[in-house]
Amino acid sequence: MKPFEYISVRSLDEAHAALAEHGPDASILAGGTDLLIEWRRPVGTSPKVVVDISRIKELKGIVTSDGMVTLKPLATHTEIMTTAVIRDCAPFLACAASNIGAPQIRNRGTVGGNIMNAATCADTVPPLIALGATVTLQSKAGSRKMDLVDLYVRPYHTNARVDEVLTGIRFTKLPPRTRSAFIKLGRRNALSISRLSVAAFLTEDDNEKIIDARIVPGAAFPVWQRVKEAEQMLIGEKPSNPLFVACGQKVSEMMIAHTGRRWSTEYKEPVIAVLVRRALEQCARPDGVLIGVTS
Amino acid sequence: MTKGAIKTKINGRSYEMSIFPNQTLLELLRENLGLTGTKCGCEIGECGACTVLLDGEAVNACLVLAPQIDGREIMTVEGLMKDGKLDPLQESFMDHDAVHCGFCTPGMLMSAKAILKSHQNANDVEIRTAISGNLCRCTGYVQIVEAIKEITGEHGIKE
Numbered sequence: 001m002k003p004f005e006y007i008s009v010r011s012l013d014e015a016h017a018a019l020a021e022h023g024p025d026a027s028i029l030a031g032g033t034d035l036l037i038e039w040r041r042p043v044g045t046s047p048k049v050v051v052d053i054s055r056i057k058e059l060k061g062i063v064t065s066d067g068m069v070t071l072k073p074l075a076t077h078t079e080i081m082t083t084a085v086i087r088d089c090a091p092f093l094a095c096a097a098s099n100i101g102a103p104q105i106r107n108r109g110t111v112g113g114n115i116m117n118a119a120t121c122a123d124t125v126p127p128l129i130a131l132g133a134t135v136t137l138q139s140k141a142g143s144r145k146m147d148l149v150d151l152y153v154r155p156y157h158t159n160a161r162v163d164e165v166l167t168g169i170r171f172t173k174l175p176p177r178t179r180s181a182f183i184k185l186g187r188r189n190a191l192s193i194s195r196l197s198v199a200a201f202l203t204e205d206d207n208e209k210i211i212d213a214r215i216v217p218g219a220a221f222p223v224w225q226r227v228k229e230a231e232q233m234l235i236g237e238k239p240s241n242p243l244f245v246a247c248g249q250k251v252s253e254m255m256i257a258h259t260g261r262r263w264s265t266e267y268k269e270p271v272i273a274v275l276v277r278r279a280l281e282q283c284a285r286p287d288g289v290l291i292g293v294t295s
Numbered sequence: 296m297t298k299g300a301i302k303t304k305i306n307g308r309s310y311e312m313s314i315f316p317n318q319t320l321l322e323l324l325r326e327n328l329g330l331t332g333t334k335c336g337c338e339i340g341e342c343g344a345c346t347v348l349l350d351g352e353a354v355n356a357c358l359v360l361a362p363q364i365d366g367r368e369i370m371t372v373e374g375l376m377k378d379g380k381l382d383p384l385q386e387s388f389m390d391h392d393a394v395h396c397g398f399c400t401p402g403m404l405m406s407a408k409a410i411l412k413s414h415q416n417a418n419d420v421e422i423r424t425a426i427s428g429n430l431c432r433c434t435g436y437v438q439i440v441e442a443i444k445e446i447t448g449e450h451g452i453k454e
Binding site for chain 2: 005032050054108
């Protein structure tokens with residue numbers, strides 16, 4: 001690693017002061033599972049100043065109140081996959097966290113880092129966007145809130161200014177009669193980066209008609225988005241295999257409309273359609289909630 | 296770049312050190328302290344050869360920045376032995392021929408130690424998940440899982 005100045009901050013005020021002083025030279029460090037690799041790559045970026053926020057107590061934990069869940073950015077993937085309230089109220093998020101890396105990575109890696117690193121394969125982001133999560137960015141000048149989906153500009157680029165720190169991720173608990181699914185396709189089960197993923201949930205009414213649907217693919221679009229064209233096909237309908245197949249095809253079409261035909265399209269075009277169908281089938285099954293979560 | 300002072304406990308022994316910040320915990324252990332039991336493999340968090348316990352949790356030492364261990368406790372494979380006696384887990388690895396070339400062994404032991412600390416009755420799936428971040432290229436996984444299973448509550452702690 002190239003030399004850098006290291007500042008360990010203990011509070012948000014200290015973080016803001018350090019970021020205000022060092023501006024674009026500063027890099028914010030949390031779990032380090034992405035950054036330490038990047039800093040040692042021969043052609044990677046290296047920071048002049050590292051602001052280590054991992055000891056800021058107010059950025060730790062998972063808080064629930066009034067049907068809302070707030071993830072603090074330093075919550076680790078292990079915490080997310082094992083916290084009862086997440087497993088109950090947003091099981092597909094727990095499933096996504098449990099699919100990241102291996103225990104060593106999940107014990108260190110944070111949800112805030114996963115969000116701010118902005119890699120298109122970040123596994124916690126598709127379920128959070130499906131949940132309609134909002135994020136709070138805070139600087140010395142004040143704080144601002146935005147939909148997570150609007151944070152992203154392009155792969156590895158967010159709207160956050162250099163003096164801003166992510167301080168919270170908030171979403172509403174999934175409503176009753178809702179089942180969710182997260183499916184990830186990697187080269188093997190452990191330690192693999194998502195080639196493609198899908199986060200989805202379906203809410204049904206008492207007559208088993210779908211009244212709300214969310215489909216958010218990962219590593220498919222240049223930036224994450226709900227595929228509303230496919231979601232609309234589901235509203236007012238009863239779950240069925242032909243409907244889910246058609247939805248998968250629609251997502252595939254929309255992906256190509258956004259990305260054009262690339263070297264990977266020949267593979268991704270049929271595969272994303274199948275993943276969407278499988279995710280929706282999982283949502284339609286009574287046991288389709290926690291599949292993939294191992295411990 | 297300025298050196299910073301850190302206080303830490305490694306394998307039960309207290310250390311106060313002045314270190315450069317641009318090094319990993321792995322480099323600190325192997326190069327500053329000569330604790331070479333922790334192996335250096337891929338250095339990108341994929342092989343698990345450098346697994347150590349940080350406050351009791353398994354982590355890749357290659358992905359922890361050295362100053363981040365200030366005030367925290369580390370356990371490496373050298374810390375498993377107590378009063379001149381190997382840890383039951385180490386004995387079990389030998390009994391089950393779970394060691395071939397030995398390069399993955401320190402990391403495997405530490406991942407196994409972590410799961411046994413949190414789940415004394417870990418089942419097969421939990422054990423396999425616990426070592427899913429540790430690669431063995433001699434393909435000895437079956438013996439490794441058997442060795443760990445031997446130490447779970449199901450079979451009683453082996454002394």
